[in-house]
Amino acid sequence: MADIYRPDTPRICIQSLTDLIPGFRERNSQNLAPSIPEISFDCFKKLVLPDVSDDKLKNAVQTLHEKRHLNDNGWVRLLEESDAQAQEGREVKEAEYFAPLFEALNSILGEDSTVFFSNNPAKSLWSEGDNSSYIADVNVLLRKSTSVSPRKQGEEFECDVVATGDLEMDSTPDKVNDNNVKVVSNATHIMGADPIRRFMFGLTIDSTNVRLWFFSRSHVFVAKIFDLHLNVRHLIYVALSIGYASKDELGFDPSVERILAPDKRPVYIFKVGDKEYMTKEAIAVRKAKSLLGRAPRIFKVLEVINREPLQLGPITQFLKDYWIPEDSPTELETRNSIRDNVNKVNRLEWLDVNKFDDYFVKIDACVKILVKSLTDPDAEAEDSSSNFLRNGSLPSKCDRYRLVTSMTTYLCPPTVSIDGSLMTGSETEAERRISLAQYESVAAQLANLDWATYGSKVHCRVISEDAGEPFDQKLSDWPTILNGLQLLLTGLAFMHSAGFVHRDISNGNVLCRDSMVKLNDLEYSKRIQPEPLHSSESSDAKTGTPYFMPIEVKAARYMFMSRSRIFAPANHYAVPFTFHYNYVHDLESLLWIFVFALTSKLPETVAWQNPSAQDELFAMLFLDAVQRQGFFIGFDQSSVLAQISNVPQQLYPIWSYAEEFAEQIRQYHSKLQAQANPPIIMAETAFFPELYADLNKLLEKIKADAYEGKVIEPRFAKKRAQEEHRKEPCFG
Known part of the structure; x- marks a missing residue:
């Protein structure tokens, strides 16, 4: 089993080439x-x-x-x-x-x-x-x-x-x-x-x-x-x-096969262990359109029972194909370690260990892909950088080649290569543009990244249950949204009690079906207690989805520490704090999911009007780093508060609770950093049992006062209103 203390590998999200944008x-x-x-x-x-x-x-x-x-x-x-x-x-x-x-x-x-x-x-x-x-x-x-x-x-x-x-x-x-x-x-x-x-x-x-x-x-x-x-x-x-090389030596995956489905669509058959799965539709493939990184592709699949004639199983599952650092644990190993250590690292008396599976997506299979060894033709090897680099590595000191010395513009990009049903799902061009904004803030230049960026990776594949739809797509009223947040809070409590942080809480990584809400995507999850050896010597790499990333993680520095504690005593040299992700950061992402719902969903009765206040708030809190920090940290909130005063009146009470939510998270960030021992904040000081109870009580209060009618994204309501208007009979 791989070392559960996962090394940090920067998430690199290079802008997709398949979006219709200039340059x-x-x-x-x-x-x-x-x-x-x-x-x-x-x-x-x-x-x-x-x-x-x-x-x-x-x-x-x-x-x-x-x-x-x-x-x-x-x-x-x-x-x-x-x-x-x-x-x-x-x-x-x-x-x-x-x-x-x-x-x-x-x-x-x-x-x-x-x-x-x-x-x-x-x-x-x-x-x-x-x-x-x-x-x-x-x-x-x-x-x-x-x-x-x-x-x-x-x-x-x-x-x-x-x-x-x-x-x-x-x-x-x-x-x-x-x-x-x-x-x-x-x-x-x-x-x-x-x-x-x-x-x-x-x-x-x-x-x-x-x-x-x-x-x-x-x-x-x-x-x-x-x-x-x-x-x-x-x-x-x-x-x-x-x-005269083999297809394996030329970079083709022997464990994936493209076939023509009965309906004449190109589909893929993935091998996972001793089983095969055929793709039904693509769920997420955008991140695979970055050269470097983990390149996850997620498909809905059916198990292949028989090839000739083709016979498929009846149960839809999810397949995730991606790359992780070679010495990292798989998601199944991480999930098992969390489950085995619930309440053994940090104690929460109210957690029911027997209900662990109610809060985490079930993983049915998880493998590292095997291919022919490129150094021993008679053996198999894990499909890894070490294998395709023939057990070698780049020289530790080599020259750097400058890619671009001046600008050149291309206005006609290619569209996706694979059938739309597989590679783009149901996304419209507008939706893809919106999604693209999430990547802009995490696109990074290679020259500014550590050599760990070129650390070896291994090819993995996961089969998991179909646990429903992403959080924001499934929920249509505030009581249900708030109940989902409570369930997500409990899921995080399970992780934190076992000494783990998730590090990538987002709408897309929380799946919903009926009244169940489950945490997914544990690839960036990391054990922070007991403290791994030498873990505090350097700052953690930035991980997460930009919209839901804690502001400290985005800035890679502590922001709630009094000035007197930032530096060592006067008779010592000043030592900057190394930055580490902690439990409170996961809970802050919960806040941003809450605020995201507030800025993107409106009461159905007024949504078709598409109030500009909501658009402005979204831009302020998710696209403007200064305004976002101001809202959260507590300084210069005037413009945000002015926009909140313009939202539909049904949402006033919820916005007041959003500020209270932010205040609670802010207090615990400050509390943690007030007790820090420069230049290190230890993980064991970051666990506050009372915080989970406080946030749960707050969510209960919000449910009591929240607008209970249907909520909808304005664009859908506007489209519906236009369609109904066209259907109305004309007289005269």
């Missing part, structure tokens, strides 16, 4: 900017390329010479074309100029190779769902397609891309930027669109400068440039290496 490509590169690791070709070859024997490389070079593709100066036809352009002033497109290069590389691969080079930048590759408009100057494609859609002669599919490449004939900064932006964007798109993809490669050429790229969920890096003509063996080695 999407350069924004993505900027989120990786200003630099990523740059390693030598030999190091790149050792880490991620299948081995090629010296004899095979020598024979390929000789063959290219015999076919007059190569001479002692380099690639013959490219050199001839360069001379012709210089003498005649003739201009050609990149595709035409570099075509002989890829023709030559294909000539040494042959029909028995795994892949081939295809360079036709005017050709948009087909997707398994809506056409994605994915275009690259050159693609390395599987010779035997994995597409399950009807296919005409010559059609090429995104799902077969092994490497994406972009080409420029010049080497100006703008041209280099253009290459970099395109290759990062296209790799992000392919990785995000295809659940079968574990890692992939990239290639850029500007003039005679060649770069190789590697993209995975844990590492993104490039090889140092080499000269197209002076280092011909490098590119030939790459062609031979990936040309």
